[in-house]
Amino acid sequence: WxxxxxxxxxxxxxxxxxxxxxxxxxxxxxxxxxxxxxxxxxxxxxxxxxxxxxxxxxxxxxxxxPVWYCKTIDKKQLTFNQCDPIISIEKPKQCPQCSGKSFEQxxxxxxxxxxxxxxxxxxxxxxxxxxxxxxxxxxxxxxxxxxxxxxxxxxxxxxxxxxxxxxxxxxxxxxxxxxxxxxxxxxxxxGLVRDKLGRKMSKSLDNGIDPLDMIEKYGTDAVRLSLVIGTTPGNDMRMYEEKIAGYRNFVNKIWNIARFILMTDSSDRRSATPIKGRRPSDSDAPTLADQWIQSRLQTLIQEVNEHYNKYEFSLAGEKIYDFLWHELADWYVEISKTQSHTLAPEILLDAIKLLHPFTPFITEEIYQQLKSSKLIDAKDEFLASSKWPEEKRSTKRSPTPIKGRRPSPPSVEKIKSDFKALQSLITTIRDMRAKYNLPYSEKLDAAIATKKHKDMFQEQELVVEALTKVRIQVLPTKPVEKENFIKAHSAEFDVYIKINAKQIEKQGQQIEKEKQNLEQYIASLEKKLSNKNFTQNAPKEIVAQEQKKLEDAQSKLKKI
The missing domain is CATH 3.40.50.620 (HUPs)
Structure with missing residues (x-):
């Protein structure tokens, strides 16, 4: 047929x-x-x-x-009647051509x-x-x-x-x-789901992964994320246990963010939402961190919606991942510990709505706990039935303030620029602590020289101190060098961290120890590379690797 x-x-x-x-x-x-x-x-x-x-x-x-053949016998010819096939789902009762009642399907x-x-x-x-x-x-x-x-x-x-x-x-x-x-x-x-080496999963290779085993071990949400993030339409993907375990860590991170917000905001802090009829106090007024996280959320909603509409699910998932881990958790939640209020519950709610198609189980549980703790105004029974987040992008720029009137909120561009500078300052100080082995148990003092961000850095002194354990003094020019400082330079500011004689001595001892270790390492590499048996008999790529190690070590020693 x-x-x-x-x-x-x-x-x-x-x-x-x-x-x-x-x-x-x-x-x-x-x-x-x-x-x-x-x-x-x-x-x-x-x-x-x-x-x-x-x-x-x-x-x-x-x-x-569903075709039936008439099998009625022509008694004269002693053959089956040559009737046309009958198309019928049910067995026909009689043949429309010869009225016969014998059929074969x-x-x-x-x-x-x-x-x-x-x-x-x-x-x-x-x-x-x-x-x-x-x-x-x-x-x-x-x-x-x-x-x-x-x-x-x-x-x-x-x-x-x-x-x-x-x-x-x-x-x-x-x-x-x-x-x-x-x-x-x-x-x-x-595309196809392949193993870690890019091979097609098969019984003969015994390289398949049972999703039920992975769900039992790492949870359904982690398995879902590993199948979507990093996958593009029409292309094969590699699936392996370490990848699923990595997304289990992300799911745990979301849960820990939610737990911290629930524990912190359930009793000892006021909501950032102003009470109707009451003029907000200075402590209730949106901080730079509040304004920044709101602007980042609005950008995230816009970008995720665009990716969903274009079926770019992996890109959408990656941006939600980065927002929750590297912006909400690493920056806003940490900074909000220094504030009398927080927007964290409201921000988290919209973020988990965006993430819900990827991880329906953990996000639903977080939603129910936020709702039962009354940290959010939510009437929907389930997260899946709640309203999808809408972008509330403002196109207004901040006008010149009028005397006697409360100043207008800054533009989104100004908020992003200021917070980026604040992040850069905090990161620079943290890097200096790590580079010079200055333990966080010791509170330090620093001078910040900047003209561009002088006022903003002064407003954020407590935030910088909370996140770096360094008390800062913001100056328009560099400090008079009557004291001992370690320095770091950037295009928009310079950092001078004050250290005492004991810390200087400790730094000198550490540098001397590092120098001795490098000298010993360089000597061993030079001896190895001067050995003709090694250079002539070892594979060329191995010899090249050793030569590269020597050059890197010499460069590091020169810097010290």
């Missing part, structure tokens, strides 16, 4: 066309989009060279072809892909009535409010690229013929 793909079969866009022509038109005209775009070329190659489709198979399992089954191609609409149809034609059956099921009316065509089909022709193309053939419309608007193709 064959399907003729070149025969004019259905009216399409005002013209009777073949199944092949319709299937090509729906993608060329943009009625169906294929992601990634490069697979359209594969699709067109297959469909332009499409031959008649053999839909019958000699296998045991499948939909048996076709033994072949339908091709698997023929049966699969029915999926988009067949699940939404009722049982056909006795006198239904194809058109009347579809028309009855397409009435307003029916499943077929509500859910067909499908918005997105997600499947693997290797069955683009076998399944996707067959669904387009079948649905456009039966329904007179496309089966879906967008086809999103994923």
């Amino acid at each position: 064959f399907v003729d793909v070149d025969k004019s079969a259905r009216q399409w866009k005002g013209k009777k066309q073949s199944l092949k022509q319709i299937s090509l038109d729906v993608v060329k005209s943009g009625d169906i989009d294929i992601i990634p775009d490069r697979f359209k070329k594969n699709y067109f190659h297959w469909m332009e060279n499409l031959h008649d489709w053999c839909i019958s198979r000699q296998i045991w399992f499948g939909h048996r072809i 076709e033994s072949d089954t339908l091709d698997t892909w023929f049966s699969s191609a029915l999926w988009t609409f067949s699940t939404l149809l009722d049982k056909p009535k006795k006198n239904d034609t194809l058109d009347s059956w579809i028309k009855r099921n397409k009435k307003k409010g029916t499943d077929l009316d509500l859910f067909h065509p499908t918005s997105v089909l997600e499947t693997a690229y290797e069955i683009l022709f076998f399944w996707v193309a067959r669904m387009i053939l079948m649905t456009t013929y039966v329904m007179g419309e496309v089966p879906f608007k967008t086809v999103y193709l994923h």
